[in-house]
Amino acid sequence: MRIRRWSRVPDASCVSLGLAAVLTAAVVAGAQSPLIDSPSRSVTKTEAVEYLFPEQISVPAGKPSPVALHFRIRAGLHINSHTPPADYLIPTVLSIPEDSGVKLHSASYPEGAELTLPADPATKLSVYSGDFAIQAKIVASPGDHLVEAKLRYQACDQNACLPPKTITVPIDVVGK
Amino acid sequence: MKRNTLVLFAVLVILAIFGWSGWANWQYRKQAAERALASAEHGELVSDAGGNASQYLSPLKGKPAPAFTLEDLSGKKVSLADYKGKAVLINFWATWCAPCKIETPWLVELRNQYAGQGFEVLGISTEGDDLAPDDKAAWVKEKAEIAKFVKAEKMPYPVLINGDSLSKPYGGLDSMPTSFYVDRSGTVVAVQMGLTSKEDMEANIRKALGAGM
Numbered sequence: 001m002r003i004r005r006w007s008r009v010p011d012a013s014c015v016s017l018g019l020a021a022v023l024t025a026a027v028v029a030g031a032q033s034p035l036i037d038s039p040s041r042s043v044t045k046t047e048a049v050e051y052l053f054p055e056q057i058s059v060p061a062g063k064p065s066p067v068a069l070h071f072r073i074r075a076g077l078h079i080n081s082h083t084p085p086a087d088y089l090i091p092t093v094l095s096i097p098e099d100s101g102v103k104l105h106s107a108s109y110p111e112g113a114e115l116t117l118p119a120d121p122a123t124k125l126s127v128y129s130g131d132f133a134i135q136a137k138i139v140a141s142p143g144d145h146l147v148e149a150k151l152r153y154q155a156c157d158q159n160a161c162l163p164p165k166t167i168t169v170p171i172d173v174v175g176k
Numbered sequence: 177m178k179r180n181t182l183v184l185f186a187v188l189v190i191l192a193i194f195g196w197s198g199w200a201n202w203q204y205r206k207q208a209a210e211r212a213l214a215s216a217e218h219g220e221l222v223s224d225a226g227g228n229a230s231q232y233l234s235p236l237k238g239k240p241a242p243a244f245t246l247e248d249l250s251g252k253k254v255s256l257a258d259y260k261g262k263a264v265l266i267n268f269w270a271t272w273c274a275p276c277k278i279e280t281p282w283l284v285e286l287r288n289q290y291a292g293q294g295f296e297v298l299g300i301s302t303e304g305d306d307l308a309p310d311d312k313a314a315w316v317k318e319k320a321e322i323a324k325f326v327k328a329e330k331m332p333y334p335v336l337i338n339g340d341s342l343s344k345p346y347g348g349l350d351s352m353p354t355s356f357y358v359d360r361s362g363t364v365v366a367v368q369m370g371l372t373s374k375e376d377m378e379a380n381i382r383k384a385l386g387a388g389m
Binding site: 125158160161163 | 271276277325350352354370371
């Protein structure tokens with residue numbers, strides 16, 4: 001009886017310690033992820049705005065078709081909305097080059113969030129931050145088009161601004 | 177049975193410690209990665225004597241300010257060398273930059289306050305845009321935008337254009353506003369990136385004038 005009792009203790013301990021070892025390995029592996037990720041992205045060339053999706057869409061040819069284009073703004077930054085409150089501020093604008101086989105029929109932009117800079121509470125900005133989507137309507141001619149749409153924006157944080165930038169928004173549009 | 181419970185309890189405690197340390201480690205690395213990202217793109221901010229993060233660690237600090245000659249809005253050529261013997265604040269700004277618009281009235285006031293002591297501000301418009309040098313129509317529009325800003329802000333100091341051409345000698349000029357404080361001997365004594373405060377700017381101006389802090 002005594003022997004049996006002692007024999008059960010190591011079993012439980014072994015299982016528990018084994019579990020601990022596995023979990024520890026998992027935790028340590030997880031803790032490495034930010035550094036593992038960092039070499040794959042160029043720190044100095046990271047854009048303030050990143051296009052997320054869709055990569056490919058299929059639409060009826062010749063008809064205005066809705067597509068929601070999703071973007072992500074880097075943490076800590078904001079960009080002016082499509083309707084900034086002053087002329088001197090650069091609005092966020094989506095465009096599609098004319099010779100791409102796809103026309104931008106219309107674009108509906110989200111409403112900007114009001115932002116006040118701590119140094120000047122009187123000045124109110126209209127900005128996007130985090131994730132946002134532009135509801136576009138496009139008209140595609142028949143066929144497969146690798147469209148390089150453009151998003152122009154100008155990003156800032158609370159104290160400084162980055163130069164205006166135009167990024168390419170690649171979308172494979174199939175007009176059927 | 178009691179021993180089993182104790183062993184299981186101990187293991188759970190160890191697991192909790194491992195879990196917490198892993199989470200803390202991940203948070204630390206995440207913050208370090210974000211700091212690295214920020215410093216790679218915006219330089220490094222360090223605290224000044226008052227504890228305010230206002231100084232930008234620039235390789236130009238302590239070195240002669242790179243020479244330049246640019247045109248003002250009327251087409252007149254203006255050189256940094258024209259201000260030899262004066263303390264100069266070289267302020268890179270842009271019309272689209274809200275923080276620049278906030279600090280401009282401070283610059284105007286400080287310039288008027290210290291001009292009598294041999295101080296001048298050189299405002300250099302640095303639009304950072306993809307304007308082709310031969311795109312005359314775009315440059316006319318750009319100049320009109322700058323002139324509108326200068327008039328609205330009543331800027332009494334020389335405003336020069338095409339600051340983008342100074343990007344390389346002045347360390348990239350990745351963000352606006354960026355200011356270089358140059359003393360009477362032409363040495364950069366302070367560099368400030370981003371909006372800080374009028375008090376910070378005044379302290380740097382006094383440093384450039386050799387008036388102490």
